[in-house]
Amino acid sequence: MNVLIVVESMFGNTRAVADAVAEGLRAGGAAVVVGDVTEVPPAVPHGTDLLVVGGPTHAFSMTRESTRTDALSKAHAENSGAKAATGIREWIAAATPDQVRVVTFDTRVKKAFIPGSAAKSAAKSLAEHGFTHAERGETFWVADTPGPLVDGELERAQEWGRSLTA
Numbered sequence: 001m002n003v004l005i006v007v008e009s010m011f012g013n014t015r016a017v018a019d020a021v022a023e024g025l026r027a028g029g030a031a032v033v034v035g036d037v038t039e040v041p042p043a044v045p046h047g048t049d050l051l052v053v054g055g056p057t058h059a060f061s062m063t064r065e066s067t068r069t070d071a072l073s074k075a076h077a078e079n080s081g082a083k084a085a086t087g088i089r090e091w092i093a094a095a096t097p098d099q100v101r102v103v104t105f106d107t108r109v110k111k112a113f114i115p116g117s118a119a120k121s122a123a124k125s126l127a128e129h130g131f132t133h134a135e136r137g138e139t140f141w142v143a144d145t146p147g148p149l150v151d152g153e154l155e156r157a158q159e160w161g162r163s164l165t166a
């Protein structure tokens with residue numbers, strides 16, 4: 001099973017989740033490539049069996065240039081210009097439609113009740129853009145905007161990754 005994970009991350013939490021999902025997938029026998037959204041070409045490589053798309057939730061949805069700029073001003077991230085320009089919203093809009101199975105995930109803050117999920121928005125956007133087998137996957141929780149991830153989330157991400165090989 002060949003898997004491509006496309007991930008966006010401002011503070012590193014969603015990237016850590018993507019790497020844990022990759023570990024779980026590999027434990028289940030998959031060959032996995034994890035690519036930052038700023039670097040992954042728009043066409044899904046031939047022979048890909050599963051595409052996983054993950055990003056942080058900003059303003060109840062996928063990030064936008066304005067929200068990324070806001071995050072990057074706090075994150076001291078490398079490669080800030082490219083990160084401000086491209087998130088999963090823009091990657092999906094530019095991607096070549098494909099019939100591959102796609103599963104999304106996101107990170108967001110575990111507070112009483114904040115609605116909205118980048119995973120939900122991404123699955124909807126993928127379907128509208130011609131990815132006919134797109135489904136919403138998991139949310140993984142951070143304690144606050146810069147992180148850290150809530151205890152146990154990396155283990156849960158590994159288990160979820162493994163479950164995707166079933």
Ligand SMILES: Cc1cc2nc3c(=O)[nH]c(=O)nc-3n(C[C@H](O)[C@H](O)[C@H](O)COP(=O)(O)O)c2cc1C
Pocket residue numbers: 008009010011012013014015055056057058059060061067068070071107108109110114115116142144145146147
């Ligand atoms: C501008 C901005 C808007 C945000 N809006 C939301 C939100 O609507 N809901 C939420 O749960 N978290 C929100 N967050 C917190 C992010 O989800 C959190 O920073 C992210 O999950 C961390 O992942 P990362 O380290 O990969 O960037 C927001 C963060 C920023 C910077």
